Amino acid sequence: MMEQVMRNFFLYMGKNRVATKVAKRYGMRFGASRFVAGASLDSSVHAIKKLNQKGLSVTIDHLGEFVDNAAEADEMTKHCIEAIERIAKENLDSQLSLKLTSMGLDIDYDMTVKNMRRILKSADQHDVFVTIDMEDFERCDKTIEIFTELKKEFENIGTVLQAYLYRVADDVANLNDLSPNLRLVKGAYKESPKVAFPDKKDVDENFKKIIRMHLLNGNYTAIATHDDQIIEYTKELVKEYNIPRSQFEFQMLYGICVDRQEALLKDGYKMRVYVPYGKDWYGYFMRRLAERPANVAFVLKGMMK
Numbered sequence: 001m002m003e004q005v006m007r008n009f010f011l012y013m014g015k016n017r018v019a020t021k022v023a024k025r026y027g028m029r030f031g032a033s034r035f036v037a038g039a040s041l042d043s044s045v046h047a048i049k050k051l052n053q054k055g056l057s058v059t060i061d062h063l064g065e066f067v068d069n070a071a072e073a074d075e076m077t078k079h080c081i082e083a084i085e086r087i088a089k090e091n092l093d094s095q096l097s098l099k100l101t102s103m104g105l106d107i108d109y110d111m112t113v114k115n116m117r118r119i120l121k122s123a124d125q126h127d128v129f130v131t132i133d134m135e136d137f138e139r140c141d142k143t144i145e146i147f148t149e150l151k152k153e154f155e156n157i158g159t160v161l162q163a164y165l166y167r168v169a170d171d172v173a174n175l176n177d178l179s180p181n182l183r184l185v186k187g188a189y190k191e192s193p194k195v196a197f198p199d200k201k202d203v204d205e206n207f208k209k210i211i212r213m214h215l216l217n218g219n220y221t222a223i224a225t226h227d228d229q230i231i232e233y234t235k236e237l238v239k240e241y242n243i244p245r246s247q248f249e250f251q252m253l254y255g256i257c258v259d260r261q262e263a264l265l266k267d268g269y270k271m272r273v274y275v276p277y278g279k280d281w282y283g284y285f286m287r288r289l290a291e292r293p294a295n296v297a298f299v300l301k302g303m304m305k
């Protein structure tokens with residue numbers, strides 16, 4: 001009960017535009033650096049190199065939410081292109097993740113597609129894979145629509161589907177004709193029980209269902225979770241159906257279950273770490289706190305400093 005209240009509180013705070021802007025101005029606080037590699041591209045490159053040296057692959061994400069004007073969306077687009085060029089120049093084992101709201105989704109659909117084409121052209125040229133993160137339910141249809149349109153033009157693009165949504169198995173089935181590279185996750189936003197399973201047990205079952213569907217459809221699948229039970233389920237499934245290790249990978253977030261990341265790598269699985277960076281750390285940080293109230297201890301420690 002208390003856990004649910006705290007979860008709702010942090011998810012609510014994560015959507016607060018004023019707090020987001022204030023946090024951006026004052027820099028990283030409250031132990032957020034445990035989950036965010038730093039404010040600059042340089043700091044993320046530093047983090048990527050350290051992870052790559054261990055054999056871990058990466059996807060970087062330049063944090064940015066609630067972009068509400070065209071100039072800011074253009075700036076975010078340029079940041080993504082700069083990151084792609086840097087990945088190529090430094091020969092890093094890294095992909096790029098981004099959110100469509102950063103590219104202008106809440107302002108103008110066509111502008112967002114245009115910005116995405118600029119990014120994907122650069123990604124194509126430099127052979128860098130781009131994943132469109134999935135945001136809240138309100139943006140789900142548009143995200144899938146834009147992904148579908150761009151996937152017909154560009155090879156190096158994937159997106160994310162969330163197991164907590166009732167609709168997700170239909171999305172997996174409907175996208176199958178595109179043979180998409182999908183990252184499958186539980187889902188990180190506060191959604192109404194009208195659209196998403198409120199009960200964790202149902203989410204976990206649905207997660208297993210879509211992992212099975214997408215893998216058995218023969219598509220590349222990123223299983224993005226820290227949940228041991230889901231990881232073990234995937235290991236058993238791939239063993240049972242002789243699915244090659246080249247058809248899937250595990251993904252986890254920077255700073256979370258680091259030992260588990262290294263253990264999977266040691267067992268010969270491909271392991272990718274999601275490395276966020278940038279000044280807009282607040283919404284991302286709030287979602288990580290919501291996932292695990294025990295993380296609040298880090299906030300309290302951070303406040304004492």
Ligand code: FAD
Nearest residue numbers: 133134185186187188224225226227251252253274288291
């Ligand atoms: P849970 O059942 O939440 O957690 C299982 C265990 O993992 C916990 O018991 C705990 O030990 C550990 N754990 C989980 N979260 C934390 C935490 N924050 N801090 C410390 N320990 C933790 N969601 C989206 O909605 N859209 C996206 O595009 C998206 N992209 C993602 C990309 C990656 C690479 C990953 C790993 C997650 C992404 N998520 C995304 C978040 C995801 O939806 C979940 O909110 C998050 O992964 C927590 O769920 P879980 O599967 O780890 O399982």
